[in-house]
Each structure stands twice: as C-alpha cells, then as structure tokens.
Amino acid sequence: MRVIRWGMIGCGEVAEVKSGPGFEKANNSTLIAVMRRNSNLAKDYAVRHNVPKWYDDADELINDPEVDAVYIATPPVSHKEYTIRCAKAGKPVYVEKPMALSYNDCQLMIQECEKVNVPLYVAFYRRALPQFIKVKELIESGIIGDVRFVTVRHFEKPHQEEIEGKNLPWRVIPEISGGGKFLDMGCHTLDILDYILGPIKEAKGSIDNQAQLYKADDIVTGNFVFESGVQGIGVWCFSAFENYEMNEIIGSKGKIEFSTFSSEPVVLTTEEKITKFPIENPKHIQQPLIQTVVNELNGESKCPSSGKSAARTSWVIDQIVKNYYKK
Incomplete structure (x- = not known):
C-alpha cells in the first residue's frame, strides 16, 4: 500500500x-x-x-x-x-x-x-461524517416512509466586520467567492441533500441584499425538486436577529431533523416516539x-465526493441565483 x-x-x-x-x-x-x-x-x-x-x-x-x-x-x-x-x-x-x-x-x-x-x-x-451517514441510513431504512419534502432554514446575525464594512471576508466579495454566504455555506446543505436524497433536477429562487452591508446577497429563498419527486424549500438569511440552522426531511410516517453545521443530535420523530442520535464530529473534520x-x-x-457530484450542487446554486449574478 x-x-x-x-x-x-x-x-x-x-x-x-x-x-x-x-x-x-x-x-x-x-x-x-x-x-x-x-x-x-x-x-x-x-x-x-x-x-x-x-x-x-x-x-x-x-x-x-x-x-x-x-x-x-x-x-x-x-x-x-x-x-x-x-x-x-x-x-x-x-x-x-x-x-x-x-x-x-x-x-x-x-x-x-x-x-x-x-x-x-x-x-x-460531510458525505464522510457519521452524522450524515446516519441520516442517509435512516432514510434508506424506510422508517419515515416515503419522503415527501425537505425544509432548510439557515439564519445568522451579521458579523462585526460586516457591520463596520472594514476588512470584509472574501466570502462576501463576489469577485473572489462567486457570490455570498449562501454560496459558501448553502452549498454544504445542498450537497448533503444530494448525497442523502439524490440529485436535484429543478431549482429556482429569489435573492436580494436587504441589509446592504456588502456587495453580495444576504438573503436567498429557494425551491427545488429532486429526481425522485421529493420537493424542497429553503431560506438563508445572513442579516437576521439570531443564529439558527436546521434541516427537516418529512416523510409519510415520520421526519428527521438535523443540522448541517452544529453538533446537535440527529432527531428521528415517528408516531411512536422521538429518538435522538448524538454523534460527535472528529477534531479534523x-x-x-x-x-x-x-x-x-x-x-x-x-470517495463519495467527486467533481461530478460537486458540479451538480453548483448547477443548483446557479439556478437559484441566476437572476442576481450573471454567470
């Protein structure tokens, strides 16, 4: 070897x-x-x-x-x-x-x-982390039945350097990043949904810069449909009053809640009970x-993350933001 x-x-x-x-x-x-x-x-x-x-x-x-x-x-x-x-x-x-x-x-x-x-x-x-492998296993086990839809919510307070407008991070400079925080962070969630539920075949969205703290967008709402027929909605706001982030996958017999970025347990809810799966991330993630x-x-x-799988996520993002950024 x-x-x-x-x-x-x-x-x-x-x-x-x-x-x-x-x-x-x-x-x-x-x-x-x-x-x-x-x-x-x-x-x-x-x-x-x-x-x-x-x-x-x-x-x-x-x-x-x-x-x-x-x-x-x-x-x-x-x-x-x-x-x-x-x-x-x-x-x-x-x-x-x-x-x-x-x-x-x-x-x-x-x-x-x-x-x-x-x-x-x-x-x-995240495709190789136990937390998300667990979500995929739960979906494939059929415990929540047929998957119907997905909701994504990601809200953040503006960072101090953004409020001051000095030394802005490259993530909010479109010439360097390609967009704003939605591109930088939302791609993680969209990619892991691709991994768990399969490719997205349709996507569209609305995008704006509400707080005007920097040149990039600070709010995105998106609608997307997976090849399997599962539908999804998401909202990403980076000028909100609180920090909150959670995803839900809702099926005919239950739902799964999980965070893309925090160490909150994966939560499985069925008619019978609520089960939590606390899963720790490795130090070098x-x-x-x-x-x-x-x-x-x-x-x-x-390897579960190839250029082709990652390009699918870039395609979804481009569809959502295309009326704001001309790519």
Missing part, C-alpha cells in the same frame, strides 16, 4: 485544523509540501505543522516530483486555474468547496481532468473524506 504524498496550495484558516492535519493523520497519507504566495506565511505554516517543504509559487509545488496529489485550499476564484494546472501535470486534485465560481467552470475542470485521466475530488466532507480519497487512489474504495 503506497503512501500518498500531498502538496497543499493555500495555508489559510481552513487548513489549520479542519483539513491540513487530516492529510498527515489519515492512513497511508502524508503532507510534504505547502504553498502560499507569501513565503513567510508558507514557511510559518510548514514549521508549525512539521511539513518538510514550502513554496511561494504554485507551479513549483505542482511539479515537485515528490508530490503525488494536490489539495487546493484557496478561495474559489482560483480553483479552476489551479485544477487545470494540476491536471496538465498529471496530479490528482482535491479542491475546496464551493468547487468553482460557476457550474460552467466546474464543467471545464471536469473536462480537463478527464482528458488526462486525473481524478478530481471536492471537499464536501475533513479527515474521514481525505481517507476515502487516499483509499480510492490506492484502489481500495470510492
């Missing part, structure tokens, strides 16, 4: 705990090189995390003969470019979510990787998905 040697492009917040250490802790995996345009910051990350090499040039990392596969941990604006560079170098790619600025960019990434038979994975890591990538690269099993 070979050890997959990873190079990482981008050493920001997501790489500190969520993902970076997972490449070292996963079986048959190690992180041997990192890149950031600021060489001092690249070196700082490498020293603190015991990574042997650091670069300030992405091409040097991509073309390092000791790097077997590349993790792209940058904002979405550069995902397409770096993925194509990796494909041309023959290196498997694991790219952060959202996959790209638009569905069209996702398709280009997939095509370039397929041309040279390079695997493409996307960091929708991407590690289980990283393990599935490593396993697939070693020919052992399949």
Whole structure:
C-alpha cells in the first residue's frame, strides 16, 4: 500500500485544523509540501505543522516530483486555474468547496481532468461524517416512509466586520467567492441533500441584499425538486436577529431533523416516539473524506465526493441565483 504524498496550495484558516492535519493523520497519507504566495506565511505554516517543504509559487509545488496529489485550499476564484494546472501535470486534485465560481467552470475542470485521466475530488466532507451517514441510513431504512419534502432554514446575525464594512471576508466579495454566504455555506446543505436524497433536477429562487452591508446577497429563498419527486424549500438569511440552522426531511410516517453545521443530535420523530442520535464530529473534520480519497487512489474504495457530484450542487446554486449574478 503506497503512501500518498500531498502538496497543499493555500495555508489559510481552513487548513489549520479542519483539513491540513487530516492529510498527515489519515492512513497511508502524508503532507510534504505547502504553498502560499507569501513565503513567510508558507514557511510559518510548514514549521508549525512539521511539513518538510514550502513554496511561494504554485507551479513549483505542482511539479515537485515528490508530490503525488494536490489539495487546493484557496478561495474559489482560483480553483479552476489551479485544477487545470494540476491536471496538465498529471496530479490528482482535491479542491475546496464551493468547487468553482460557476457550474460552467466546474464543467471545464471536469473536462480537463478527464482528458488526462486525473481524478478530481471536492471537499464536501460531510458525505464522510457519521452524522450524515446516519441520516442517509435512516432514510434508506424506510422508517419515515416515503419522503415527501425537505425544509432548510439557515439564519445568522451579521458579523462585526460586516457591520463596520472594514476588512470584509472574501466570502462576501463576489469577485473572489462567486457570490455570498449562501454560496459558501448553502452549498454544504445542498450537497448533503444530494448525497442523502439524490440529485436535484429543478431549482429556482429569489435573492436580494436587504441589509446592504456588502456587495453580495444576504438573503436567498429557494425551491427545488429532486429526481425522485421529493420537493424542497429553503431560506438563508445572513442579516437576521439570531443564529439558527436546521434541516427537516418529512416523510409519510415520520421526519428527521438535523443540522448541517452544529453538533446537535440527529432527531428521528415517528408516531411512536422521538429518538435522538448524538454523534460527535472528529477534531479534523475533513479527515474521514481525505481517507476515502487516499483509499480510492490506492484502489481500495470510492470517495463519495467527486467533481461530478460537486458540479451538480453548483448547477443548483446557479439556478437559484441566476437572476442576481450573471454567470
């Protein structure tokens, strides 16, 4: 069994705990090189995390003969470019979510990787977490009967830097992120619903910037229909008075409630009883998905989050926001 040697492009917040250490802790995996345009910051990350090499040039990392596969941990604006560079170098790619600025960019990434038979994975890591695997198992067991509809509610208070309008995070700068917080966070929920219930075939929505704190949208309402006939509605508001987030899957014999982002238990409700399933997330939350990538690269099993599955989520988002952002 070979050890997959990873190079990482981008050493920001997501790489500190969520993902970076997972490449070292996963079986048959190690992180041997990192890149950031600021060489001092690249070196700082490498020293603190015991990574042997650091670069300030992405091409040097991509073309390092000791790097077997590349993790792209940058904002979405550069995902397409770096993925194509990796494909041309023959290196498997694991790219952060959202996959790209638009569905069209996702398709280009997939095509370039397929041309040279390079695997493409996307960091929708909830597909490998026990909490969401449990929800999928409950649905497939038939305990709530035939699934009828889904509701998604995600509300947040504005952050202080957004209120002040200073040092805005890249997530609310459309030129960098492709949209706003709906794109950055809503994609997680839409992707996990794809994983649990199957692909969405129709979607539309309304979108606005009610609080005018930044250029991106701050409220989105969406309607969507799954290929199975299950219907869904969602509202995402990022200028509300409280923080609240919950999903419900309602069936003919019961319902399942679960959160995309918090550690609240999965709650199963039927006519007979209410059952709670408390499930703890791992410290390095991407590690289980990283393990599935490593396993697939070693020919052992399949990763549940591919470029094609992630592109479906980008398509849904594009349908919902297309009257606000021209992509």
